[in-house]
Each structure stands twice: as structure tokens, then as C-alpha cells.
Amino acid sequence: DAGVIQSPRHEVTEMGQEVTLRCKPISGHNSLFWYRQTMMRGLELLIYFNNNVPIDDSGMPEDRFSAKMPNASFSTLKIQPSEPRDSAVYFCASSSDYNEQYFGPGTRLTVT
């Protein structure tokens, strides 16, 4: 089992640019979660999907953030336009039983 796959692992971009983070959940898992980790706010849930449908996006900071899950094996988190305060580590996680979540290695985003 390959685990949750995220790409890229590192992303450095300039303010104002569009950033797309990608996630492939574990095969057979029906829930997918996007988290952001910062020193100030810790690990916070941005949005989660169940059976490819967004269930709760109340953690999405603002309209510059959007997430999609076009099929059971792929999800994207997009930031447009990006700002320096978006710099953080973004994690994707998936689960099959609504409790135990399996995390990917994360994408470290730096916006200059």
C-alpha cells in the first residue's frame, strides 16, 4: 500500500501566483481531508470530502482557497492568488471509517 501521496513536496512561489496542491488518497478510502499546519494555529482542518462530495469547508480561510475532488483517487487544493501568510505545511489525509485518518507527507508551501 503506497499510502497517501501528495505533490509537490515543496513549493516556492511569488505572491499573487496560483498554487495547486495535489493528493491521491489510499485506495478504498471514502473520506479525504485537507489540513494546514502553522506555528501559530497548529494543525487545522480546511475542508473534507466524503464520497467525493465536500461536507464541511468551514475551515477554508477565504475565497482565495478552493478544493476539488473530481474522483475517488484525486483531490486538489488551489490558492489563487497566493499571499505570504499562506506559507505553511499542507497535509492531505484519508480514512475509511471516519475516525482513524492516514496522513500524507505534506507539501511545504513558501510564498515570497
Place this chain on the structure above:
Amino acid sequence: DQQVKQNSPSLSVQEGRISILNCDYTNSMFDYFLWYKKYPAEGPTFLISISSIKDKNEDGRFTVFLNKSAKHLSLHIVPSQPGDSAVYFCAASDDNQGGKLIFGQGTELSVKP
């Protein structure tokens, strides 16, 4: 509004001794609690969990205790090993919230040889 709190940002323990990591929560609707371990440059990995109908769950060197009346849980690691050095997050969920986990800020454990 921090619903799950880990008040100790760091903890240092000697190898072979017990490590006790603490977590408090405020939402009485939480019914499932988990501990995750995180090494640098990796994602959190699931360690152990406990349902609100229990007060203790044990898995090898790791034991989680839940005190519902105090809204407090703790993770005991006995004996502690240098490889246990990592950041530990506690998390809680409410069955009515459909899998949404609320995480604490984490406690960095350092086990010294």
C-alpha cells in the same frame, strides 16, 4: 476557541522512564479520541485511540487514559525510548460531525539516552 488543548509544548524524559503527555478538551460531545505522532518532514501517524465508553486503552508501551468528568486524556509511554522523540498530537471527534478531527497544538517529546 481551542476545543482541544495540549498545555505543554515540550517534555523531556530520560530513556527508560515514563512519558506522560496530557490533553484537555472542552466539548462534551466529543466521543472518540486519538493520539498521533509526528516526526519532522513527515505527516502525523496514528498511534492509539479510545472511545468515550472506555477509560483506558493499551497497546504495547502506549496507554491512553480518559477521564470524561474532567474532560482530560493522557498518553503514557513506558518505557520511553529515544525513537519516541517526536511531536505528539491529541485529537477528538464528535460522531455527529462526520469524521472531523479537532487537533491540539502538539507536545514535543524528547527522550534522552
